Amino acid sequence: MRGYGFTVAGIAIGVAGLTALGGMSERIVRFIEGGDRFVLGQISVAGRGLGMGAGFTAGGLLPASAIRSIAEVPGVAGVQPQVMLPLNPTTSQFMTLTQELVLGLDLSVPTPNRHYPALPVRAGRFLNVDDRRVAVVGAAFASSRGVDVGARLTLEGEAYEIVGVLERTLTAPDRFVIVPIADARAQWVAKDPMLRTLLASGAAAMRADDLNTGAAVGWRAGEDPDAVARRIAERVPRVNVQIPSELSRQLRASTVFFSALLTGIAALGLVIGGLSVANTIAAAVFERLRDFGVKRALGATDAQLGREVLTESLAVTLSGGIGGIVTAIVLGGAIDTWVSRGQQLFLFSARLVAGALIFAGLLGAVAALYATLRVVRLSPAEAIRRGA
Numbered sequence: 001m002r003g004y005g006f007t008v009a010g011i012a013i014g015v016a017g018l019t020a021l022g023g024m025s026e027r028i029v030r031f032i033e034g035g036d037r038f039v040l041g042q043i044s045v046a047g048r049g050l051g052m053g054a055g056f057t058a059g060g061l062l063p064a065s066a067i068r069s070i071a072e073v074p075g076v077a078g079v080q081p082q083v084m085l086p087l088n089p090t091t092s093q094f095m096t097l098t099q100e101l102v103l104g105l106d107l108s109v110p111t112p113n114r115h116y117p118a119l120p121v122r123a124g125r126f127l128n129v130d131d132r133r134v135a136v137v138g139a140a141f142a143s144s145r146g147v148d149v150g151a152r153l154t155l156e157g158e159a160y161e162i163v164g165v166l167e168r169t170l171t172a173p174d175r176f177v178i179v180p181i182a183d184a185r186a187q188w189v190a191k192d193p194m195l196r197t198l199l200a201s202g203a204a205a206m207r208a209d210d211l212n213t214g215a216a217v218g219w220r221a222g223e224d225p226d227a228v229a230r231r232i233a234e235r236v237p238r239v240n241v242q243i244p245s246e247l248s249r250q251l252r253a254s255t256v257f258f259s260a261l262l263t264g265i266a267a268l269g270l271v272i273g274g275l276s277v278a279n280t281i282a283a284a285v286f287e288r289l290r291d292f293g294v295k296r297a298l299g300a301t302d303a304q305l306g307r308e309v310l311t312e313s314l315a316v317t318l319s320g321g322i323g324g325i326v327t328a329i330v331l332g333g334a335i336d337t338w339v340s341r342g343q344q345l346f347l348f349s350a351r352l353v354a355g356a357l358i359f360a361g362l363l364g365a366v367a368a369l370y371a372t373l374r375v376v377r378l379s380p381a382e383a384i385r386r387g388a
Helices: 007-039 064-071 139-145 182-193 193-201 223-233 244-287 289-297 302-338 350-376 380-388
Strands: 045-046 077-084 101-105 123-124 135-136 150-157 156-164 176-180 214-219 237-244
Touching: 007 244, 007 302, 007 350, 045 223, 064 077, 064 214, 077 182, 101 150, 135 150, 139 156, 156 182, 176 182, 182 193, 214 223, 214 380, 223 237, 223 244, 237 244, 244 289, 244 302, 244 350, 289 302, 289 350, 289 380, 302 350
Parallel strands: 101 176, 135 156
Antiparallel strands: 045 214, 045 237, 077 101, 077 214, 123 156, 135 176, 150 156
């Protein structure tokens, strides 16, 4: 490997760039897949109108009577009342899936989401039915604030004990603060002055269980979820019903531009990085043109020369590839930690790392083969003259 230091460094830079772009692409793909899996696992229903309960449905008030009516619709297997609020109401609601949200769950009802019947907990425990003033937080939320199980979190002037931290899902729950629905209802009243005025005036007869921003609805085995969702929309007045397949398409459409842009950049980086690696290997071989000419003059066969070049090229390429991958992972981790406040921007999956290493190795082999063919076409004397 002596004398190949600059070659290894050049390959490492090219592979690091490719790996970093691939890590960003993998992160976006995982985010879309996770969100898609979530919305396809349940029917989301919200009260008609635009209330402060942003969440996925951006709906208004969903009273207990509407929830009872939904439960009576044929094909419905379960209805879980929920309250979903922005953690910070002054933050723009444009990118809902990337916001920090407070999610209040009615724990007396099993979660009907088929793909997420229970969110995985990394540390501590999930909420219990009789819990109050406790919270379970997502991995990104915990990382951005440096909190863990046992820490205190203040929400609307009230102290909450963190009893659990979720495993990183690489999608929306990573930014959730999950609390019992009674606590979320109290937070909603504290956040929304219009709601407080309405309750204080007595203009509307509302009970605590009427304060819901939405509900997660499950369907019976053998039922088409889209058909059940349309049935709810037809039979229950004054509700907004999200058709699972349509919501899935909306989710994918909302990220298609960024995904296409990132794919284009990655493809461009693949071409540039690939040419850089191939050119670096070929140049390294041509720099030893005189040595190869001398070896051929001393009796080395083309096959022997080819094996030597291929072995050295693969060793150099794989060394540079491994160095580039390690560099990308270290820099990506540093960026995730220091810049994004716990939000993961890069995902260096096993398939990405293996693909980058195989890509570098194949390029090195092809470049070495091309350079070797160029070398053996020259006579030993011509190779020595050109390499002098």
